[in-house]
Amino acid sequence: MNNIILITKREFLTQVKKKSFVILTLLAPLLIIAFGAVIGLMFKANESHNIIEVVDNSGLFKNELKSTDKLEYKIIPSAEEKSTISNLKGNETLDGILILPQIQNGNYDEFQKNTRLIVNTKIGFDTKQRIISDLSDVIKKEKIKQLGIAETQIDDLDKGFTLKTINVSENNKEDSDLALGVKSVLSMLLMYVTFMFIIIYGVRVMRSVLEEKNNRVVEIIISSVKPFELMMGKILGVTFVALTQFIVWISMSVVGALVLNTGFSSMQKNIPGGEEAMSKLDITQIATQVSHSLLELNFPLIIFVFIVFFLLGYIFYSSIYAAIGSAVDNETETQQFTLFAVLPLMLGMYGSFSFINNPDGPLGFWLSIIPFTSPVAMIARIPYGVPAWQIALSIVLLLGTTLFMVFLAGKIYRVGILMYGNKATLKEIWKWIRG
Structure with missing residues (x-):
């Protein structure tokens, strides 16, 4: 256990001390905003009179x-x-x-x-x-x-008909179209972030393993620690790197939202008739309704589910990526195996788009229960509300499958990390698992 902690600490500090990590962590939100602004300017520049x-x-x-x-x-x-x-x-x-x-x-x-x-x-x-x-x-x-x-x-x-919907299973709470839109946007955002982070940091684990294997550094390291401890240390180290970026980005988002909100309010007060004029705009009314819809969501549960499923899903797929990195000799050979890690995630992500119409349907249920797709599907479903027993069942299944996958990856890692010049096949990897 001490060796896993030491390796986790080493992997974490190695990653966060890189200039690229600091620059990306601090500038990524600004770069995304700038990218969106550039796209908007490009469309504006292409407009004609x-x-x-x-x-x-x-x-x-x-x-x-x-x-x-x-x-x-x-x-x-x-x-x-x-x-x-x-x-x-x-x-x-x-x-x-x-x-x-x-x-x-x-x-x-x-x-x-x-x-x-x-x-x-x-x-x-x-x-x-x-x-x-x-x-x-x-x-x-x-x-x-x-x-x-x-x-x-x-x-x-031509007047439309507004149908008021009362949900008796949620204490007679009224479900508006705007509230459904807010839930849909939040659902897709959380799902996409989870999907991207699992792939990005899973690949980072694979490349780290592959780099140490090719440099023969691993031969020295495993003389002091067990291969399984080395693999888990790498996975947990990169996990904390991802969480660090999450915390920084969320903090920046909250501070930015508060600053923008304060600046917007002061601008209204300083402009003669500003408050009255802005109160008449539909955008102000929409923003208020969106805020109310967000406040009505069960954020403690959403945050809990997001963290649990992100961590378990990340460890689950990172163990697969670590096994792939140990079984091959170069990045070109990883392509024949990474498909097995990407396809289930893509299945869960694209299947989650159907949740907008029916989050409680059979597809939503099974995608959020099956461990291969639940890390993204359950996160996509949670803003709409999910029964507690389904969340508990999904966590238990994902936890058990994650532990089993770590066990299998450890067996592959133990043999593959010291194999050089021998192109691994599925049949060969199956022998390593059985052995």
Whole structure:
């Protein structure tokens, strides 16, 4: 036990003292934000401002087509139609001309057939759809007038129906659509983080084992400690490295959220009429509802399940990666074995997408119970609420399977760590396990 603690301490300190770890831990959240900002700027940079001149022979659209920052309409007289079309090619100040014919006897089908958009450049799909939408809205209003129906009546007919859902199994708590959306986002976020960390740090364990094996350092180390102690020390050491990054990132997120919230509140107070203006925005109301939905979640249980399943899942798969690293001589050979570790995790991750529609369905139950998929599936289900007996059963099965996998990996590690120049096959590895 003392040897495992010493190796864990050594592995942990070796990893956290690296400049790359410090830089990645401190800058990763900022890099992710910066990356998102760059993507947003790229989309913004690719946006264009289109100017479309409109020849309205119908007289219906003159004051109805509203310009935006991306699409500008300019109504021109019908007499200028031919000259504008002839001068359109090569005109850098005009992107196109929209020809709207007369509407004969309310025949809008014929109007649609004869409507043309002549352009001198390639306009975007969203711009074309915006023009279609603007024309459709005007035609719809005109049809409503001809039918003698007031727009207020149409708005009343278009009103949606809100269904209030009361969950008796959760103390008659009301389930809103927004609360379901918050749970879905939190579910996918926790699941994806767990999936990525298990793979990233599992591969790190495998590479560490492979590096020491190729450098023959392991021959010196195992003269003092048992192979199983060395393997467990490596796994636990990297586990604490992952937890350290988690703690730092969560702390940075909490501090950042508090700073942004304080700054936002002070900005409202310092701007004349700021509080009143912001209170009218839907985004403020949505943010408040999201906050309430988050506060209603059972965070102590969510955090407990997340930590337990992350740690057990990480140890489970890291033992597989450690066994793979000890059984091969180079990273190229790892590809034929790592598939066995990645596929179950991917199955659990993609299967978890169905939880949005039915978190308590048979697929959700079995994926969160089977140990190969439960580390990601149970974490994805927990924001929706999971019965205590299912959580307990899943933990017991995952714990037992993890201990068994560590035992098997230890047997492979014990033989494979000293094997050189012998390409391991599944048949060979099975002999090591049986031996």
